[in-house]
Structures are given as C-alpha cells and as structure tokens.
Amino acid sequence: MTIKEIQDEIVDEFSMLTDWMDKYSLLIEIGNELDSFEEEHRTEQNLIEGCQSKVWLHAWLEDDKIRFMADSDAIIVKGIVSLLIRILDKRTPDEILNSELFFIDEIGLKEHLSPTRSNGLVSMVKQMRMYALAFKTKMEN
Amino acid sequence: MIKYPIEAIRKDFPILSRPVNGRPLVYFDNGATSQTPTQVVKAMEKVYLEINSNIHRGVHTLSNLCTEAFEDARKKVAKYIGAASEKEVIFTRGTTEAINLVAQSFGETFLGKDDEIIISAMEHHSNIVPWQLLQKRAGITLRIIPVNDDGSLDMEEFYNLLNPKTKLVAVTHLSNVLGTINPVEEIIEAAHNINVPVLIDGAQAIQHLPVDVQKLDCDFYAFSGHKLYGPTGIGILYGKEKWLNQMEPWQGGGEMIQSVSFEKTTFNELPYKFEAGTPDYVAAIGIGAAMDYIRSIGLDIISEYEAELYQYAFDRLSSIEGMQFYGTAEKRTSLISFLIKGIHPFDAGTLLDKMGIAVRTGHHCAQPLMDRFNIPGTIRASFGLYNTKKEVDALVDGLTKVKQLFG
Numbered sequence A: 001m002t003i004k005e006i007q008d009e010i011v012d013e014f015s016m017l018t019d020w021m022d023k024y025s026l027l028i029e030i031g032n033e034l035d036s037f038e039e040e041h042r043t044e045q046n047l048i049e050g051c052q053s054k055v056w057l058h059a060w061l062e063d064d065k066i067r068f069m070a071d072s073d074a075i076i077v078k079g080i081v082s083l084l085i086r087i088l089d090k091r092t093p094d095e096i097l098n099s100e101l102f103f104i105d106e107i108g109l110k111e112h113l114s115p116t117r118s119n120g121l122v123s124m125v126k127q128m129r130m131y132a133l134a135f136k137t138k139m140e141n
Numbered sequence B: 001m002i003k004y005p006i007e008a009i010r011k012d013f014p015i016l017s018r019p020v021n022g023r024p025l026v027y028f029d030n031g032a033t034s035q036t037p038t039q040v041v042k043a044m045e046k047v048y049l050e051i052n053s054n055i056h057r058g059v060h061t062l063s064n065l066c067t068e069a070f071e072d073a074r075k076k077v078a079k080y081i082g083a084a085s086e087k088e089v090i091f092t093r094g095t096t097e098a099i100n101l102v103a104q105s106f107g108e109t110f111l112g113k114d115d116e117i118i119i120s121a122m123e124h125h126s127n128i129v130p131w132q133l134l135q136k137r138a139g140i141t142l143r144i145i146p147v148n149d150d151g152s153l154d155m156e157e158f159y160n161l162l163n164p165k166t167k168l169v170a171v172t173h174l175s176n177v178l179g180t181i182n183p184v185e186e187i188i189e190a191a192h193n194i195n196v197p198v199l200i201d202g203a204q205a206i207q208h209l210p211v212d213v214q215k216l217d218c219d220f221y222a223f224s225g226h227k228l229y230g231p232t233g234i235g236i237l238y239g240k241e242k243w244l245n246q247m248e249p250w251q252g253g254g255e256m257i258q259s260v261s262f263e264k265t266t267f268n269e270l271p272y273k274f275e276a277g278t279p280d281y282v283a284a285i286g287i288g289a290a291m292d293y294i295r296s297i298g299l300d301i302i303s304e305y306e307a308e309l310y311q312y313a314f315d316r317l318s319s320i321e322g323m324q325f326y327g328t329a330e331k332r333t334s335l336i337s338f339l340i341k342g343i344h345p346f347d348a349g350t351l352l353d354k355m356g357i358a359v360r361t362g363h364h365c366a367q368p369l370m371d372r373f374n375i376p377g378t379i380r381a382s383f384g385l386y387n388t389k390k391e392v393d394a395l396v397d398g399l400t401k402v403k404q405l406f407g
C-alpha cells in the first residue's frame, strides 16, 4: 500500500467513530499495541522533548528502506506515534520526502499536530523527514 | 456567614458561560491566568474610547485625564497592598519583569562576587533564572532552601543557609505547584535580624490572601495583573522606598529622567525612575479596576469561600483510586497538584479538555521542583473566585471517565 492508501485506511477506521470517547479509546488501544521500544535506543540523542510529553525515535536503514522505532511516555501521543510508524515505516527516502500527512486532520485529531501543542509530535514528524533526507544523501554518495 | 453571591459573580465573567468542545466550560486554570470581569474590560474600553492620551506629557485635557486615571490606579494598588506611599508602586509587565528589575537593579547596586542569594526549591522559573543571570554577571552564589516531602519549606535548613554573606532572600508566597502557603513572616523576620532584605513572589498569593506589605515588612513584593482578574501585560513591583531610592535605574528612556544632556543625565524621582518609556497605562488602569472589583466583593469573603471550595475539592479528589497529591502541607490553598497512578498528565489533560474542563498539565515552569519529586509533571486544578462545587464534581466525574478510558 502507498502512504496515501494507508492513510485512507486509517481515516476509514476512525470515520465510524463519531463520539470523541470512542476515538480516543481506539487511539489508546493503538498506542498500547505499539511494538515495544528497544531500551538500548532510549538515548538522549533519540529523545525528542516536548514540553508536555516525551517521544523517542530511532531510525535505521534496511534494504534501502527506512525503518522507524518510536515510543512516548503519554499514551495518546503513543497512539499517534504508532499511526505515523504504520504509515512511514519501510519506505524509501523519496516516498517519505514526497508524502503529505493528511490523516491527522481527517480523523479530527488535528490539534495534536499543531506547532502550539508541545507534545513532541511535530518535532517527530520533522525528525522523520530529516532522517529521510540524511539517508537519501547517504545512499546517493 | 454572609451568602456568597456566586450567581452574580459568574455573570460578571461572560467567558464562563461559553461552551468548550460542546460542553459547559469548567475553568480550573486560574493559576496560569484568571478570567476578566466585564467591569475591568469596561474600564479599559473607557480609556480607549473616552480619554486616551499619553500620560505625563501634554498640557491638554485628555493627557491630564489619562494621567489622573493612571495615577489613580497606582493609588488603588498602593492601598490594596498597604504600601506606605504610592511612590513604592512600580508598574512592570508582570511578576517576571518585576523580579528581573530587582535582579538587575538591586544586583547592580548592591551585589558582587561572593555575595549570596537564598531562593527555594519550589520557585517558579521567573524567580530562578533572573538570579542565575546575575550569578553569571556578578558572580553571586545561589543557595536553595530544600522542600520537604509534604511540600513545605525545610525551615531548619533555611536558618542554616542564612549567613553574613547572604544579601537577599527571594521566595514565593504561595507555591504555583504545591499550593503551599510559605511562612513568609518568619522568613522576613529572620532575614531582617541580620539586615537582609526579602523579595516575595506574590504571583499566586495576591488574588487569594490578604496581603499587607507593611505588616509583612517585606522589602519587595511582585505580582501580575492577569492572575488577579486584571489584564495581561501589567504587573507590580512593590519596593520599600529606602531600597528603591538607592537602586540604579535598569532601563533608560523617556519618563524616567529629570534632564538629559550628553554630559549628564539626572534621573526622575520614584516611582518614575523605574518606568522608562510609555507604560501600558490602559492595563494599569485595568489592574486598578480589578482591585476595585475584588474589594467590591471583599477579599476576606473570597478567601473564605475559596478555602471551603478547596477543602471540598481535596476531599472529593481523595476518593479517586490511585490518587497521589503533591502538596499536603498544613497551610495551603487555591490549587491542587496531583497524578493518578498509571496515567500521564498529558493524557489526562487532553481527555479532560474534550469534556470542557481546563486544567494545566506539565512542569508548571518549576522544573527543579519536578526533579525534587522525581516526576515529569502534574495535573493542576487551580481555583478562582467564580468556581463552584458543581464544577469540582464535573472534574471528579471527568477523571473517573479518564480512568475508564484507560480501563
């Protein structure tokens, strides 16, 4: 599936839920199901410090695809982190660099990716793109 | 007890009746900023619509009217805090600027290498960082009064820290995280015994407790308009005349001078010496109106009402399983900090917001205190004169729902 298709799928999953409680329940569930973060990568370098919550992001290259592993101390943030990984993990640098993330707006969780929400998510997305750029440069050399 | 006019009070704050996320707003973030009553907005509107003109400048009628209103506000502040004279009331942008003024100006005049300043481990960043900057500039040393497990100050250690090198003590009156009311009278007396002046950060106290700076005998007292049902962008530094007179000005410009030539500039008298440039006179008039508003209800009656609400909230929140309070000292009021076992404050705050309940989550600009308790942050419900027990019930119901979501 393409980045767009996965986002469409996520939007579908959430569109059935009209009540905010159900939406957040699902998000919490998704957060709880996130693959566990390998402790050796819980380093200062991989830490993205928001004012309200922390995010850890680790990236590496595997067969020309970028792999991500992430975590957060807040479960709602972790839910969104989990969705971002579902969308952007195992992609080529170009796919990530050319992607447009629209799902968050469409499932009505826009406020969590606004720059004024200091939960680390905006920086995480930025960081994921930075990794894509760095790996792209590395692969071209 | 006189009946507290809660319905009438709530009508003075139109924002309280707006819905948030489809639910009636429950505003429990008064520690960050309080809401503004119509009376204050009207007073400021009146300045813009009827008398607006720069102060202390013109001979024309509007300038005189506006100057009078501005100086009248200063008198109201002086009276409200019990200052000996309005010369001791300096308008600043807020608590932060007031403390920075003292750090700069008192620091410049009186402090040098090897001098010590005592602050506490429960200070807001605004009462830490200005002193750290002074540490860099002047080489002073910062000494920190530790905080006990219950959120009170370790007074024994305070007495140990006081020594001949101490040149200033700067502590908060009421902790913005723990709600602790500090024994400022005792601190001031002990410091004065060895001729050390004391600055009190009153940002969280002035709206809840009766403050009389002469009775307290503090040397400086700082607070903000926006936590006092007044406008943003304005605050007060009270300073004893004897200190202010000796202190060097900190910002230069118009208004603060008597005469300027390239050879010699002489400074204006108090309080203008510390008010360079055109002040926010509209907000200053607003703060006067906010004090009028509080006086119209009576701070003693407000205090009593809030104390009862506080106790009710504490009792109700205690019934929630997994509840952990931060701040259980004997003397406390106005705000409650807590965590619920297994729930991150960000998650709780986000979900409460969906229910129209505004609380603050995070470190509350007091990271050293978070480190002291070894937590990333807390959930803080802070109350104001317009909050009700019904709203406390809504918070308790909200938290119960949050717990359900976490199953």
Ligand SMILES: Cc1ncc(COP(=O)(O)O)c(C=O)c1O
Binding pocket: B031, B032, B093, B094, B095, B096, B097, B124, B126, B127, B172, B174, B175, B176, B201, B203, B204, B224, B235
């Ligand atoms: C105890 C304390 N000191 C200082 C401040 C800073 O106030 P302001 O931002 O209005 O300057 C605050 C505000 O949160 C506070 O609670």
